[in-house]
Amino acid sequence: MLGQVLVNGLLQGGFYACIGVSFSIVFGIMKIINLAQGTQVILGAYITYAASHLLGLDPFFTLPLSIIGLFILGYMIQKYLINLVAKGGLIITSLLTFGLNLILINIALLIWKADFRGTNPWYMGMSFEVAGVTIPYVRLLIFVIAILFTIVLELFFRKTETGNSIRATALNPKAAQLMGIDIGKTYCLTFAISSALGGAMGTLFILAKPISPFTGGDFLIILFSVAILGGLGSIPGALLAGIVLGMVESFSTMFFGIAFQNVVLNLVFILILIFLPTGFMGKRFYG
Amino acid sequence: MDTSSLLRIQNLHAGYGDVPVLWDIFLKVDRRKIIGLLGGNGAGKTTLLNVISGIISPMKGRVHFLEEDITFSNPTRRVQMGITQIPEGRLLFYGLTVKQNLRLGAFTRKDKASLEKGLDAIFQLFPRLAERKDQLAGTLSGGEQQMCAIGRGLMSRPKLLLIDELSWGLAPLVVDHIMVALKKVYEEMELSMILVEQDVQLGLEFSHRAYVLETGRIVKEGRSEDIIKDPDIRKSYLGI
Ligand SMILES: Nc1ncnc2c1ncn2[C@@H]1O[C@H](COP(=O)(O)OP(=O)(O)OP(=O)(O)O)[C@@H](O)[C@H]1O
Ligand SMILES: [Mg+2]
Secondary structure (H helix, E strand, O other): OHHHHHHHHHHHHHHHHHHHHHHHHHHHHHOOOOOOHHHHHHHHHHHHHHHHHHHOOOHHHHHHHHHHHHHHHHHHHHHHHHHHHHHHOHHHHHHHHHHHHHHHHHHHHHHHOOOOEOOOOOOOOOEEEEOOEEEEHHHHHHHHHHHHHHHHHHHHHHHOHHHHHHHHHHHOHHHHHHOOOOHHHHHHHHHHHHHHHHHHHHHHHHHHOOEOOOHHHHHHHHHHHHHHHHOOOOHHHHHHHHHHHHHHHHHHHHHHOHHHHHHHHHHHHHHHHHHOOOOOOOOOOOO | OOOOEEEEEEEEEEEEOOEEEEEEEEEEEEOOOEEEEEOOOOOOHHHHHHHHHOOOOOOEEEEEEOOEEOOOOOHHHHHHHOEEEEOOOOOOOOOOEHHHHHHHHOOOOOOHHHHHHHHHHHHHHOHHHHHOOOOEHHHOOHHHHHHHHHHHHHOOOOOEEEEEOOOOOOOHHHHHHHHHHHHHHHHHOOOEEEEEEOOHHHHHHHOOEEEEEEOOEEEEEEEHHHHOOOHHHHHHOOOO
16 A cells, blocks of 8 residues: 555656756746746647547657647747847746746637547556556656656756756856857757657646646646755756655545645645755755 | 958947947957056946957947957857957856866867867866866866866967956966966967956056056057056056
8 A cells, every 4th residue: 555655656756857847947047937837738738639639649659749849839939939028037027928828728728628638548547566556557658758858858958068058058148158158049949948848748648637728737836846846947856856746645645635635735845945945956056 | 451450449339228338449459469458447348348259239339350340240159250258257157067167168169079189278277177177166266266267268269368357356376377377378379368457567567568448438558568667557557
């Protein structure tokens, strides 16, 4: 029983970690709170829904489509909207992403209506058992891909020249400019990567659960919690935070029932922040 | 046409918003020359360097580099052409290692293969940086930070190096050490420099020619050895 709760929490946590990371990098690097990120995840899910129904593809194999689609969308949002008002500061950009969220929701409503829509891959109900713990294949797949993407992203930021130029821009935009780094482009790329990661998570989400245009809103509390608990902008921190949240959710559902899930989640969130105000991995030289 | 000229600034006016800070600046840097840019607080030295780097657009006037009009070129283009600034306050990437900082200096360079050679050259110039290459730049001492900033600037293989307040906040001994290194760089690399200094004595000793800025205007220019003998300059800047 305990093993099952732990495994459920871990599997859910991997997904939370990855959507949290996608949200956290935009804040960590550009100081932009992307209130539309939940809905961008959902758009990724809709791409999978549409492609798998129209083309008859296995929903999992639509992953490249949601990644590319959201990458392009994210790049354009940053280039033609956010970059134009970025100097206005946090409140202006937050208003902008708030409005953007409403627009994206309405576009989804227009195309797909308010109904719940899902995919039904043939491996849907299948699972295997290890030491009395049931592990559904879909859940494991989601977990593995989410963790894989998170690790790849961290390596991208640490090991590649482009990744380092993005970190440099976050640390000191003026110095980055003096090195010849095009800050506007760097911001577009960062937002695009975040959106693409969100889109990929949308594909994973709709493998397991149906969605409506409003499902993205449910992610917002998770996005904030993971980003803040992890230490803003820290990917390893977000990974840890996602898994902690998954565990808390899994345990609270077991002990207090599903109704109290959000209450417990928020309580733990506040407690951790009291004792670790910079989150798990807040760093001295990170903004 | 004067082919030895690297940078030419004509009739330049610049400022912040609508407020002008620089008036009617004419300035010329020849190949393989060190130019001193001197003046007190708020004279406009940093502003002028930022106009040359393309961070600030001029209100009026022209900037030419290698006979190309770069008045409205972006900073990236200027770094590619060979203009690199070592900014006031160093502005290192504190959360990155010394080596990562240096590598970012070469961001616009296409020949990534010779990057390791460039790193070696910097480490030879400043052995202290070699010892600390995997340390975060934010944990370096002031002198080491300035070495790292100079190294980062040199990684782009500049033709014109703009150095803002090299001596700021450093002990005289450290300044001497860095000056020796800079002289070596000047002798070994084909480059020119604009050296902004509040320490007028230092700026004049180290340069071929100098400009003196006062509240946004050039009030004196000429050979450094002449300016250092100028009674006005001696009185207002050297306290003699
Ligand atoms: N970002 C800015 N916005 C508005 N005004 C500025 C800005 N930066 C500098 N100034 C003003 O421009 C003038 C010139 O400043 P600048 O920094 O170029 O002087 P400086 O010669 O480099 O001085 P210091 O030796 O103190 O570094 C000053 O009056 C300053 O107040
Ligand atoms: Mg200055």
